[in-house]
Structure formats: C-alpha cells, structure tokens
Amino acid sequence: MxxxxxxxxxxxxxxxxxxxxxxxxxxxxxxxxxxxxxxxxxxxxxxxxxxxxxxxxxxxxxxxxxxxxxxxxxxxxLTGLEVEGSDLPGTGLSLTLRKLILDLPTRQREIFILRHFHDFSTADVAALMGITPGTVKTQLKRAVDKLKLQLQEPTQVPSKASYRES
Structure with missing residues (x-):
C-alpha cells in the first residue's frame, strides 16, 4: 500500500x-x-x-x-481551560457518558474505546497492549460494570428542606 x-x-x-x-x-x-x-x-x-x-x-x-x-x-x-462539549462534534455520545468513559482508569478506558468504538477484537486489543486476552476481557467487564453502575445512580435532587430559609 x-x-x-x-x-x-x-x-x-x-x-x-x-x-x-x-x-x-x-x-x-x-x-x-x-x-x-x-x-x-x-x-x-x-x-x-x-x-x-x-x-x-x-x-x-x-x-x-x-x-x-x-x-x-x-x-x-491548564486549570482554567475547559473543554466544551462543542469541541467534540459527531461523537454521538452524551456529555455524561463521554465524561464517565474519560473517568475510567487508563487501561480500562483504552480497552473500552478500542473494543467499542474501533471494533478491535479481544485478541487485537491484547496484542496491541501487550496483555493477555483474559486480561482484556476482565478489564472490559470492569469498565462496563463501572459505567452501568454510574449511569444507574439517581441524580441528586435537592430536598424541599434545602430551599427553606433559616
């Protein structure tokens, strides 16, 4: 080529x-x-x-x-610089999910991105990262479990008591 x-x-x-x-x-x-x-x-x-x-x-x-x-x-x-959601056009991901993926531990994040966004096989990810296919599967499962858990957490809604004046 x-x-x-x-x-x-x-x-x-x-x-x-x-x-x-x-x-x-x-x-x-x-x-x-x-x-x-x-x-x-x-x-x-x-x-x-x-x-x-x-x-x-x-x-x-x-x-x-x-x-x-x-x-x-x-x-x-770089503390004052924020990445705006508009900086990431066309990803098709909600800002919440994107942030959760970025918050994953580095290895889990890399494996998740390669498998789910770039269609790498487990064997390809293992070869690329120099780890075993079993490790890829374990890390991928942990990443998915963390994402599911965080996505299922209810958002904190302030109680009526917090609106009362003291």
Missing amino acids: NWEQFVETYYRSIFNYCQQYLANYAEAQDVTQDVFLKCYQKRDSLRDAAAERSWVYSVARNACADKRRWYKRFATM
Missing part, C-alpha cells in the same frame, strides 16, 4: 481514536498529525503488512498517552 492509501485508510479512524482518548478536538487533530508523521518516518520498520492496523493504533496510543502525561505535568497551568 502506498502512503496516500495508508493515510486514506487510517486517518479518520485514528483521528476518532485520538479524539475519544483526549476528549479535545484540536488536540486530537495535532496528535493525529504527529501519528502520521511518526508512521511516515518509521514506515520502513513495518515488516508485516498484516500487523499494519495494530501498528498504527499502537503509534496513536503512545502519542495520546504522551499528550496525557504532558497535560498531567502542566495541569496547574
């Missing part, structure tokens, strides 16, 4: 992955560009064409993780 075909094949799905991972449209665009730059620079190191999809997602995963680490290091500088 030539470079143009490679980019055409993977650009949209890698961008969506980065957007879901980072929850920021502009950052996802930047990281996606970085991913394809790295892939272009390292394209000769890919020996097995069958592993191409896992390889490009691995590059994306590492780039997103690097960006997240950067955010954590500079969190105090």
Whole structure:
C-alpha cells in the first residue's frame, strides 16, 4: 500500500481514536498529525503488512498517552481551560457518558474505546497492549460494570428542606 492509501485508510479512524482518548478536538487533530508523521518516518520498520492496523493504533496510543502525561505535568497551568462539549462534534455520545468513559482508569478506558468504538477484537486489543486476552476481557467487564453502575445512580435532587430559609 502506498502512503496516500495508508493515510486514506487510517486517518479518520485514528483521528476518532485520538479524539475519544483526549476528549479535545484540536488536540486530537495535532496528535493525529504527529501519528502520521511518526508512521511516515518509521514506515520502513513495518515488516508485516498484516500487523499494519495494530501498528498504527499502537503509534496513536503512545502519542495520546504522551499528550496525557504532558497535560498531567502542566495541569496547574491548564486549570482554567475547559473543554466544551462543542469541541467534540459527531461523537454521538452524551456529555455524561463521554465524561464517565474519560473517568475510567487508563487501561480500562483504552480497552473500552478500542473494543467499542474501533471494533478491535479481544485478541487485537491484547496484542496491541501487550496483555493477555483474559486480561482484556476482565478489564472490559470492569469498565462496563463501572459505567452501568454510574449511569444507574439517581441524580441528586435537592430536598424541599434545602430551599427553606433559616
């Protein structure tokens, strides 16, 4: 596959992955560009064409993780910046569900996103992350259970007593 075909094949799905991972449209665009730059620079190191999809997602995963680490290091500088829901067009997810997914532990979040939004098989996720298929299944179940539990929690409605003046 030539470079143009490679980019055409993977650009949209890698961008969506980065957007879901980072929850920021502009950052996802930047990281996606970085991913394809790295892939272009390292394209000769890919020996097995069958592993191409896992390889490009691995590059994306590492780039997103690097960006997240950067955010954590500079969190105090970024405190005032909020990501608006409008920064994430076309994801089809409610803001609540998107936030709950982002609040999952890193490994569970990555597995959940790869399985449910990018249609990776359990074996593909395991190979990409360097873990066993059993671990993928366990982490995925835990993620789904956490999401279900949090989605079922009733929203706190203030009681009438809290409206009374003292």
